[in-house]
Amino acid sequence: MCGICGGWMPDGAPGFDEAQAIAMRDAMYHRGPDDGGHWVSGDGRTLLGSRRLAIIDVSPAGHMPMWNADQSAAIVFNGECYNYTELRRSLEAKGHRFRSQTDTESVLEMFSAAPPEEMLSQVRGMFALAIWDRKRRRLLLARDRLGIKPIYYSRQNGGILFASEVRSLLASGRVSRQLNPTGTQGYFAMGSAQTPETPLAEVRALPPGHYLLIEDGRETLRPYWTLRFDEEEQTEAEWRERVRDALLDSVKRHLVADRPVGIFLSGGIDSSATVALARHVEHSKLRTYSVVFGEAAYNEASYSRRIAQQFETDHHEYVVTGADALRQIDRMIGSVDLPSVDGLNTYLVSQVTRGDGTIVALSGLGSDEIFFGYSGFTWIPRMARLAAAGGALIRSGARLSRDSSVPGSRAARLMDLSGDAPLASAYFAYRGLLDSRSLHAMFRPEFANGHGFDATRYLAGFDGGPGPNGVSALELRAYMHNQLLRDSDVMSMAHSLELRVPFLDHPLVELLARVPARLKRSPAAEPKRLLVTSLPAPLPPEIWQRPKKGFTLPFAVWLNKELRPLAEEVMISGDSPLREFCRMELLQQMWEGFLAQRVHWSRIWCAVVFARWYRQLRA
Numbered sequence: 001m002c003g004i005c006g007g008w009m010p011d012g013a014p015g016f017d018e019a020q021a022i023a024m025r026d027a028m029y030h031r032g033p034d035d036g037g038h039w040v041s042g043d044g045r046t047l048l049g050s051r052r053l054a055i056i057d058v059s060p061a062g063h064m065p066m067w068n069a070d071q072s073a074a075i076v077f078n079g080e081c082y083n084y085t086e087l088r089r090s091l092e093a094k095g096h097r098f099r100s101q102t103d104t105e106s107v108l109e110m111f112s113a114a115p116p117e118e119m120l121s122q123v124r125g126m127f128a129l130a131i132w133d134r135k136r137r138r139l140l141l142a143r144d145r146l147g148i149k150p151i152y153y154s155r156q157n158g159g160i161l162f163a164s165e166v167r168s169l170l171a172s173g174r175v176s177r178q179l180n181p182t183g184t185q186g187y188f189a190m191g192s193a194q195t196p197e198t199p200l201a202e203v204r205a206l207p208p209g210h211y212l213l214i215e216d217g218r219e220t221l222r223p224y225w226t227l228r229f230d231e232e233e234q235t236e237a238e239w240r241e242r243v244r245d246a247l248l249d250s251v252k253r254h255l256v257a258d259r260p261v262g263i264f265l266s267g268g269i270d271s272s273a274t275v276a277l278a279r280h281v282e283h284s285k286l287r288t289y290s291v292v293f294g295e296a297a298y299n300e301a302s303y304s305r306r307i308a309q310q311f312e313t314d315h316h317e318y319v320v321t322g323a324d325a326l327r328q329i330d331r332m333i334g335s336v337d338l339p340s341v342d343g344l345n346t347y348l349v350s351q352v353t354r355g356d357g358t359i360v361a362l363s364g365l366g367s368d369e370i371f372f373g374y375s376g377f378t379w380i381p382r383m384a385r386l387a388a389a390g391g392a393l394i395r396s397g398a399r400l401s402r403d404s405s406v407p408g409s410r411a412a413r414l415m416d417l418s419g420d421a422p423l424a425s426a427y428f429a430y431r432g433l434l435d436s437r438s439l440h441a442m443f444r445p446e447f448a449n450g451h452g453f454d455a456t457r458y459l460a461g462f463d464g465g466p467g468p469n470g471v472s473a474l475e476l477r478a479y480m481h482n483q484l485l486r487d488s489d490v491m492s493m494a495h496s497l498e499l500r501v502p503f504l505d506h507p508l509v510e511l512l513a514r515v516p517a518r519l520k521r522s523p524a525a526e527p528k529r530l531l532v533t534s535l536p537a538p539l540p541p542e543i544w545q546r547p548k549k550g551f552t553l554p555f556a557v558w559l560n561k562e563l564r565p566l567a568e569e570v571m572i573s574g575d576s577p578l579r580e581f582c583r584m585e586l587l588q589q590m591w592e593g594f595l596a597q598r599v600h601w602s603r604i605w606c607a608v609v610f611a612r613w614y615r616q617l618r619a
Contacts, residue, residue: 029051034052035054074134084107191606236519263313265288267301272307325558335494366509372517413435417429424474425456444581576611577615
């Protein structure tokens with residue numbers, strides 16, 4: 001796990017120097033405090049940089065940039081390759097010689113043995129990488145299939161800069177801090193920037209499962225993986241066996257490390273299942289970590305303690321209050337890199353995990369998206385059918401509600417339902433934060449300047465078919481990738497902690513895409529029945545029989561108490577940083593709607609985080 005950066009510039013453009021290399025690299029010191037390295041070509045046109053968090057082969061042999069034996073190619077690599085031993089054996093049989101025990105070297109040697117698409121299709125893991133091919137003078141950037149690890153880039157003077165975090169691009173001194181209207185609107189619509197856009201005009205995100213090849217100034221952006229939902233008919237018992245094998249294989253691979261490994265344990269089905277699987281393949285004592293709250297409605301300590309007791313883990317709890325959250329806000333937002341409505345929970349649990357000396361942690365992220373865990377898997381297809389049958393009638397009914405004029409209210413969002421794109425519009429009405437009308441009205445015309453984020457059109461691009469499978473495709477790309485994974489990466493790495501997500505191992509995800517939807521979710525079935533019944537050891541009934549409850553901090557309580565002055569500064573103050581580009585009357589309506597319990601707290605927190613992030617950006 002690392003932070004990577006670099007770039008390439010054409011003849012005649014300003015080149016790179018040592019000072020720029022070090023500035024970009026060390027802006028991400030927190031991602032890799034164990035080692036730092038960089039290389040600048042003799043002509044100054046090419047730069048590679050890395051901060052290393054040593055996990056596999058912690059010796060100096062893992063230093064990056066890493067060159068192959070004949071010095072024809074160099075790599076900087078962020079993430080983990082979980083099948084590196086198999087790749088290594090195959091390459092050694094073909095005559096390749098290795099100088100380390102790292103997974104990075106296996107990926108580098110694969111580049112020498114196969115074209116980019118073939119090479120990337122054989123790498124199993126979470127990764128963002130850059131490889132400089134000195135012979136062909138070309139730069140390859142690539143990202144894992146599900147987008148677990150990030151990579152951002154900026155086109156400059158006919159060349160390109162890239163990095164694991166936007167702060168590294170800004171540290172180059174070449175990237176503007178000007179806002180991007182489309183990316184900013186996408187953030188307020190969904191609670192996070194929607195790839196490939198970001199809130200910054202000169203920064204884009206490489207999409208998941210894509211590579212970008214720069215050769216002689218020409219760019220080639222291509223996907224190398226696409227998830228397809230092709231259901232196969234087998235009995236439920238047969239599917240349980242196949243899913244159990246895939247789960248155990250994934251967790252076993254994700255536990256491999258030369259540093260201490262722990263597990264985030266909230267007490268829900270996903271984290272409890274991760275502990276159960278890990279106990280089955282790992283016989284030493286497991287470390288587990290939980291964040292718990294003083295507010296009784298949000299405190300799930302009894303469930304996490306029950307799992308820790310059953311599977312005999314070394315369990316650690318961290319109690320959070322509103323006062324604690326207030327003290328952490330600026331540090332947390334300073335770590336987000338890009339604004340997000342989520343992430344404080346991961347920031348806090350990562351802090352206590354790393355503070356205990358654990359370097360790697362497993363998370364249950366991804367289970368809801370592939371095992372149909374959210375209520376949206378039932379409601380969104382219903383809403384889509386209604387939209388297809390009578391979207392205009394629904395919009396007319398919503399318009400009559402007293403809440404239809406309140407930005408972000410349910411009635412306002414229902415007015416986006418469309419028969420032209422029923423599933424995408426239903427997903428936006430269910431998952432989005434602001435409705436299209438409020439989004440258009442919120443921003444000053446001189447800021448938007450004709451640019452806009454069309455949520456339904458954007459979401460319609462992730463086609464997984466109708467029904468729950470289509471919802472799964474949307475959740476994986478729009479919510480999981482753009483928000484949960486981005487937050488998890490940056491919040492864990494803020495504490496130099498590697499976070500792994502075994503439910504998003506691509507062979508497991510591909511397998512679940514072939515399971516008939518009716519086996520993953522039906523109104524009469526228990527929550528995530530296929531996951532629960534596929535585990536090698538049963539979970540206590542009180543874990544899987546209780547209603548679904550996400551790992552959510554009590555923001556609704558805090559925004560009415562400890563965080564209220566912070567919110568009022570953003571939503572109604574004459575000094576609000578959002579005043580530059582937002583109409584304050586819309587923000588005030590949202591705040592009043594929240595106080596009247598007609599607007600969800602996430603709409604308020606979305607604005608607060610962006611305002612604090614923007615203030616830091618301009619500082």
